[in-house]
Amino acid sequence: MAALSRLGKQIEELVGALNRLGVRFALIGGLALTPHKVIRATQDIDLLIDSISADRIDQQLLQLGYRCVHRSADAGNYLRADERVDFLYAHRPAARHLLASAAEFTTPFGVLRVVSPEGLIGFKLQALTNDPRRTQDLADIRALIRANRSTLKMDEVREFFRLFDREALLEELLNDTE
Amino acid sequence: MTPSSEDAAVLASDAGVVTSPPDTRDPFAALDDLMAVIDLLSPRWPDRRNGAGLGSFRL
Numbered sequence: 001m002a003a004l005s006r007l008g009k010q011i012e013e014l015v016g017a018l019n020r021l022g023v024r025f026a027l028i029g030g031l032a033l034t035p036h037k038v039i040r041a042t043q044d045i046d047l048l049i050d051s052i053s054a055d056r057i058d059q060q061l062l063q064l065g066y067r068c069v070h071r072s073a074d075a076g077n078y079l080r081a082d083e084r085v086d087f088l089y090a091h092r093p094a095a096r097h098l099l100a101s102a103a104e105f106t107t108p109f110g111v112l113r114v115v116s117p118e119g120l121i122g123f124k125l126q127a128l129t130n131d132p133r134r135t136q137d138l139a140d141i142r143a144l145i146r147a148n149r150s151t152l153k154m155d156e157v158r159e160f161f162r163l164f165d166r167e168a169l170l171e172e173l174l175n176d177t178e
Numbered sequence: 179m180t181p182s183s184e185d186a187a188v189l190a191s192d193a194g195v196v197t198s199p200p201d202t203r204d205p206f207a208a209l210d211d212l213m214a215v216i217d218l219l220s221p222r223w224p225d226r227r228n229g230a231g232l233g234s235f236r237l
Contacts, residue, residue, distance in 0.1 A: 006217050037205075039212060041212055075235070094236075105206065126235065
């Protein structure tokens with residue numbers, strides 16, 4: 001097999017470490033678009049984990065040479081030189097359900113799970129709502145809808161937009177992507 | 179100046195058709211190939227925003 005890219009090596013190392021720890025994790029963010037028909041360049045690794053695993057994962061990341069630059073009940077950010085890993089901690093029913101239902105893939109980086117396209121839209125909508133300057137998240141939502149229009153569970157997608165009071169945005173996106 | 183219909187025709191002239199290559203490859207391998215090419219281009223990535231873990235979390 002050809003040598004992995006720099007990001008690929010970082011994912012391989014991280015996925016190997018988390019699988020050895022035996023914790024459940026799932027890709028979210030730009031990397032998670034990949035099996036859902038949207039492939040784009042990205043610099044960051046974003047993972048959803050159960051909040052009960054946060055301390056064990058923190059220890060593992062420190063051993064790998066990362067340092068924690070932010071940690072709250074909902075999210076953690078780790079840096080190692082110019083490499084970054086971001087975590088969302090699932091502790092509410094919706095996020096725990098998305099983590100439990102993430103599909104497994106065997107990839108060049110190892111065996112990993114990826115959140116559903118509906119769940120990804122939900123997380124990206126949450127990020128966009130928290131920081132409207134994150135235009136990449138809006139572009140990703142649009143791309144996911146366009147690429148998966150015929151298979152998306154629209155009831156689930158509508159529920160996420162309702163949760164964030166953004167139903168009008170969904171209608172706009174659906175009109176855009178017809 | 180109002181563009182003539184001839185100008186508009188030039189601007190809107192044939193831009194090709196939208197097609198996608200057949201998706202027979204492992205998408206993660208395709209992503210890694212893309213990132214390998216980007217490595218070779220020595221990218222200067224945009225600054226990361228701070229506070230990615232801040233805000234209201236409802237999920």
